[in-house]
Amino acid sequence: MADIRVMREDLPPAQPPRRHLISIRDLTREDVERLLATARTFEHSLEREVKKLPTLRGRTVVNVFYESSTRTSSSFELAAKRLSADTMSIKAAGSAVDKGESLKDTVLTLGAYDPDVIVIRHPQIGAPQLVARYCSARVVNAGDGKHQHPTQALLDLYTIQQEVGRLEGVHVAVVGDVLHSRVARSLVQALDLVGARTTLVGPPPLLPRGIEQLGCETSSDIGAIRDADVVYVLRMQRERMQAGANYVPSLREYTARWGVTPERLRPGQKVMHPGPMNRGVEIDPAVADAADSLIQSQVRAGLVTRMAVLYDLLTHGPIPVPAEAALEVA
């Protein structure tokens, strides 16, 4: 009978250092500052008549999107093209995923083409780690369930830095459905990393228990946004707010109580939103279109920030993530 005994192959395989961007937690403040500086460099390059840079010529970037997306998928694709990489985009609909293929098998298939980077969006937490485990490409998380959306947080930092002029000490109020928001989770961590201050504002059932330990304050009073330099409005996901879910009694009551309206803002307060917006629900159209709205700046920042991320992963900059983090045993 075979026995459980110590064997050489029991030891975890020695893996070559790989670099992924899966969570803001994987980054240091220096990483963030380098990425933002790189993005600024690319911003200048986009002012030229010929916008394409040869930097990543011969590299392959595969975008795998298991959830619908307009701005994230388009900006990753354009970012890769602006850097002269070859790109390929795969959507779950119409692919073998429709035939029941597992994520593992899809990754093994794509991995056989030796892509340099796989950008993945997936409805389930931890899908990017799984991709990193089963192929040798660098992995960029473009949103995994309610967990993380690190490039969104980076582009938000970039936008705040450009428009407010600094990050250290900036006060950001994040308003809305924090419970279901990967944008909020990434942003709170990113703001904490660069020394900014965050207040989460929303109905109590939508503020997850224990979230304060990420380094933020919480309030269910919309008045709390008045102290902030930036008001960051989260999307109210209608599918989460159906009758019977009971996170809030109704969207109407949500809007009346927590909608971001001109009356609730101070003059000069900047307003951000990750999109897509529900005008008239979480954000008043007058706020969305006002001069202090940074929403269009965020979209532009998305392109240069994602260029910076791809460039950083493929040229330098340590963003290490163990493919399988060691178990912490208490």
Next chain:
Amino acid sequence: MLVSRDTPRDDVVVRGARVLDPVQALDEVLDVRVDAGVIAQLGADLDTNEHRVVDGRGMVLAPAFVDPHVHLRTPGREDEETIASGSRAAAAGGYCAILAMPNTDPAVDSAAVLGALVDAARAEAEVPVGFLAAITKGQAGEELTEMAELADAGAIGFTDDGRPVASAGLMRRALQYGAVTGRRLALHCEEQSLSRDGQMHEGAVSAELGFAGYPSVAESLMVERDLALAHYERRPLHLLHLSARESVDALRAARDRGVEATAEVTPHHLCLTDEAVRSLDSNLKMNPPVRAEEDRRALLDALRDGTIGAVATDHAPHARHEKEVPFEAAPFGVTGLETAFGALYTHLVEPGLLTLETLLARMSDGPARAYGLEPPRISVGAPANLVLLDTAATWRVHEHGFRSRSANSWLLRQRLRGKVALTIAAGRVAFAA
């Protein structure tokens, strides 16, 4: 009724081990002789005759373990575990008896299904196996099973494990009617309107990772309900796999009121907290989930003082491809039969958090008593149910080393101290390293 393969009993002498039976306050370096499966003599320099001789010097010989909570996946998922593979895994883990849960496909809710399992265990079980039957038909929580007939057919107890008996009214009827069987009800306590889509313990870690939380109160609320019903009906019950401090508090208070309640706790709830889930490893997904450090400490305190009398592995094998998916898509459950002693010795006994004596009692005497089984003893005339433990040996848990058909262990790649060297179950050598 415990059932196993009917093969000849063995003649064995274990030489020079530290013989440790904490319940009898026996702790002495002795030889132990087993004649035809019965403990025949304890003493120094015993004659070996033609017996198989096992060198136990430097090791601990203790009453073999009893696991009150195992999933053998038969019938329905024989690709994950069978009675043969699960009982071989149990033997390798030092167990002389295991109790199988009825949440199979079909569920063990009729004498016909139970009878087939008992027959299969007679043909292939390496160590004695007992079967629990369902409380409700199909474990659907609507109609009681024919509990008296199931008890006659050999059911050790009754449980809808994997899910709660949601209706308090039906739970009360089960307690009342269950009295005619003389068997105990074992309860999975979960208020599902609170646990809902919960993937892990609700707290700072779930808030950060974005997982839907499974709060402690989802368990403790149901524990309190069931203890209140048991108190009212003056009936005993057994609480499965407790995970929360509040559940322990409720159990302690109920026992003080005179409720005859026993309880079990798993190695993973004693060793891990929700911090471990940060790895997003699907082998850390279990129901109930591992919780906060204060919960872990409360469980350990309760195990020490006997409020929780039993360690149960909740050995839950799952197919590899079903666990190689993102955390939320993975099924709940981890294996444990082959690693329980090593895990608890390494994480609790070695650091001085639990004595070896208490651990041995909670892995053998406690679980046997919870279901009214005869506890394994090291005394002359008792059936030989013995485990020889090499507490100096270290080993690394490897996915290819299991006798279980599944390898979804939370301990993969970890180095453990404490290894089973020999298991004698019902008088037969069931495992020898």
